[in-house]
Amino acid sequence: MFKFELLKTSKDSKARLGKITTNHGEIETPIFMPVGTRATVKTMTPEELKDIGAQIILSNTYHLFLRPGTEIIEKAGGLHKFMNWDKPILTDSGGFQVFSLSDNRKITEEGVHFRSHIDGSKMFISPEKSIDIQNILGSDIIMAFDECAPYPASHEYIDHSMRRTLRWAERCKNHHKNVDNQTLFGIIQGGMYKDLREISAKEMVDMDFKGYSIGGLSVGEPIDLMTEILDYTTDFMPENKPRYLMGVGSPDYLFEAVERGVDMADCVLPTRIARNGTVLTHQGRIPIKNAIYKDDFSRLDDECDCYTCRNYSKAYIRHLFNVDEILGMRLATIHNLYFLIDMMKNIRESIKGDYFLEYKKDFYKKYGYK
Numbered sequence: 016m017f018k019f020e021l022l023k024t025s026k027d028s029k030a031r032l033g034k035i036t037t038n039h040g041e042i043e044t045p046i047f048m049p050v051g052t053r054a055t056v057k058t059m060t061p062e063e064l065k066d067i068g069a070q071i072i073l074s075n076t077y078h079l080f081l082r083p084g085t086e087i088i089e090k091a092g093g094l095h096k097f098m099n100w101d102k103p104i105l106t107d108s109g110g111f112q113v114f115s116l117s118d119n120r121k122i123t124e125e126g127v128h129f130r131s132h133i134d135g136s137k138m139f140i141s142p143e144k145s146i147d148i149q150n151i152l153g154s155d156i157i158m159a160f161d162e163c164a165p166y167p168a169s170h171e172y173i174d175h176s177m178r179r180t181l182r183w184a185e186r187c188k189n190h191h192k193n194v195d196n197q198t199l200f201g202i203i204q205g206g207m208y209k210d211l212r213e214i215s216a217k218e219m220v221d222m223d224f225k226g227y228s229i230g231g232l233s234v235g236e237p238i239d240l241m242t243e244i245l246d247y248t249t250d251f252m253p254e255n256k257p258r259y260l261m262g263v264g265s266p267d268y269l270f271e272a273v274e275r276g277v278d279m280a281d282c283v284l285p286t287r288i289a290r291n292g293t294v295l296t297h298q299g300r301i302p303i304k305n306a307i308y309k310d311d312f313s314r315l316d317d318e319c320d321c322y323t324c325r326n327y328s329k330a331y332i333r334h335l336f337n338v339d340e341i342l343g344m345r346l347a348t349i350h351n352l353y354f355l356i357d358m359m360k361n362i363r364e365s366i367k368g369d370y371f372l373e374y375k376k377d378f379y380k381k382y383g384y385k
């Protein structure tokens with residue numbers, strides 16, 4: 016089953032409160048979704064994810080298709096059982112990964128021929144194949160197979176690519192049979208061109224998907240351009256369906272996205288930078304490996320109540336990174352994910368209490384954003 020309830024829209028912005036109901040549980044929106052590309056949110060156990068408040072996680076069709084392969088996951092009884100996660104899962108369709116990970120790929124109307132980035136073997140994914148793989152994975156929300164055009168790209172290239180993605184979306188919708196247990200989202204493309212974003216959004220909305228994502232933003236463009244295109248695009252998206260901005264992740268991008276009516280976002284940022292020793296705090300990012308922390312016995316962030324901050328000091332975590340101990344990456348990951356998940360909880364409360372823009376202003380000031 017799948018239901019989206021729009022609970023409240025702010026008076027002074029497009030920020031809104033919602034609730035998604037799936038077979039594996041409810042999701043309060045706006046929500047940040049941790050990324051678990053290869054059936055694991057790196058370094059975290061499912062129990063630890065629940066402990067920090069994760070309501071839904073992502074996984075990826077392209078990666079799981081390559082390793083361990085759909086046969087193994089099918090034998091396991093699906094991805095939830097395989098990874099021991101009983102809450103909602105959203106799987107990306109492989110579109111982005113094929114274009115960002117594999118080389119000498121060939122895009123045809125039928126689908127994409129590419130070489131595995133693991134062993135170079137010849138592979139092929141079509142819209143139908145992507146739906147079939149996601150069906151075997153058994154995720155609650157599945158994504159249409161799309162082309163992720165490069166940035167920057169000409170209006171002509173984006174126009175051609177966006178229209179093929181529309182034809183692929185139609186094929187995904189026609190091929191998707193497991194509608195009671197899996198919900199298919201369309202992906203709005205169009206690059207940085209408002210006219211193409213409008214065409215993509217209107218055509219996608221006509222296909223009547225249960226939810227829509229916006230792809231192809233936060234790809235290196237200036238934040239002002241991202242927010243301009245996003246603001247323009249969300250106006251063409253139905254109010255009664257979830258809006259998912261793909262690949263967005265830093266605190267400011269999340270605030271800007273919520274302000275423009277986005278309900279869901281995902282990004283590898285918090286987990287990736289954690290493994291590299293960059294920690295998110297209310298005073299901005301800190302490089303915990305830096306020697307200045309070697310005898311600093313305070314917690315990572317005075318305002319954070321996560322497991323890491325309740326039990327360990329900056330000095331200890333810096334030591335762990337300094338001697339390459341795996342626990343360092345784990346503790347930093349727990350903290351960074353908790354930081355963003357807790358920030359989204361505070362954002363939801365601020366929308367409920369009609370002070371979202373004030374909360375954003377206070378957060379930006381402390382964090383050091385302009």
Ligand SMILES: CNc1nc2cc3c(cc2[nH]1)N=C(N)NC3
Binds near residue numbers: 159163263
């Ligand atoms: C900037 N990061 C990012 N942008 C994305 C854009 C897309 C995506 C995943 C992303 N991750 N998955 C798709 N299937 N299409 C669009």
Ligand SMILES: [Zn+2]
Binds near residue numbers: 319323
């Ligand atoms: Zn913390």
